[in-house]
Amino acid sequence: MSLRYALLGLLAYEPASGYALTKSFEHHVGRYAWQAGHTRIYPELNKLAADGLIEVAEEGARGRITYAITEPGRAALREWMMTPPAARKVRDEDVLRLFLMSALPPEDSRRLLKAIIEDCAGEIDELRDTIAMLDEDCAEAGERLPFGRLAAEYGLRTYETRRDWALWALARLESH
Amino acid sequence: MSLRYALLGLLAYEPASGYALTKSFEHHVGRYAWQAGHTRIYPELNKLAADGLIEVAEEGARGRITYAITEPGRAALREWMMTPPAARKVRDEDVLRLFLMSALPPEDSRRLLKAIIEDCAGEIDELRDTIAMLDEDCAEAGERLPFGRLAAEYGLRTYETRRDWALWALARLESH
DNA sequence: TAGAGCATGTAATAAGTTACATGATTAC
């Protein structure tokens, strides 16, 4: 059901085609929040349109269909956003790997932690660049804090935290 | 496929019954790393046993079946752990809500951010208590850093980061 | 004019959820 609202949320931010939405999922959305491929996205868009929560805003070249959210769609999104469920439900393969390290022999854990720390460093560098670019654009154009900027900041802080956690875990491992 | 390795990882840490594993998922594992209910766990355990990656270690009261990982199971787990895929795949409904805030009218965003900050504060308090208890037990018993301690530390840092991010987002929202 | 990438879809299979079902043991 979440995919429905992920799509609704992206379309509430701005109208887009299935193809453009797929790209959003490949980049920030699928990386931190909700993963989805085009084979699920297209059918779900059709269902959303059938339910009147989105509508075709424009039909462009190469069969491109740009959708926009409707008023009922906005209402449904708002309802979902403002009533979070009690139970948190997460599926994150990376974090799963972190958690299962207790099960590995210590040398493997150490190797894995070091790889994670290095990987995080790469992500952090990349995100810092992204943010610098976004802030430049924003200084000219912007009022409202854009979707990508929120995501990038979240990503940066998340990777910093993960790296620090890995450093902590490594230190605890070494001290035993 | 990840559930398979989640189970293998937990059983590599220590033998357990399907019921006990289900509880692990309800608590730390499902909260941060990988969600799963008993209706998926039991069939997957049977499949793992059929594949020889785990074995029945003990049959106890009320039909309880305690499983233990086998050597092939350990090898399969290690292989999976040490070769993370390039693409990160995440499904986290909470984070999705954070991301979609750009799509809400500013007053709603503000309300939601404040609710998130409060919620994080609650989680942080709870996790601090958990960690204090774990560290007490560990001081007596312990050498290797236990599974739950890793998870609790990760959880604590994650919630602190999320709270700080929400505070940052709120400040940016107010300044416009 | 050829190749890259835009753009959307379907079908078969796998994974996950919800609802239903049953029985054993423990603590009160």
Add this chain to the structure above:
DNA sequence: GTAATCATGTAACTTATTACATGCTCTA
């Protein structure tokens, strides 16, 4: 003895993945 919770399962349905399929348009 009875309520809670331990303990495992199945069936119907929904959601997601993988593999396959097709055609358009822009750029070099």
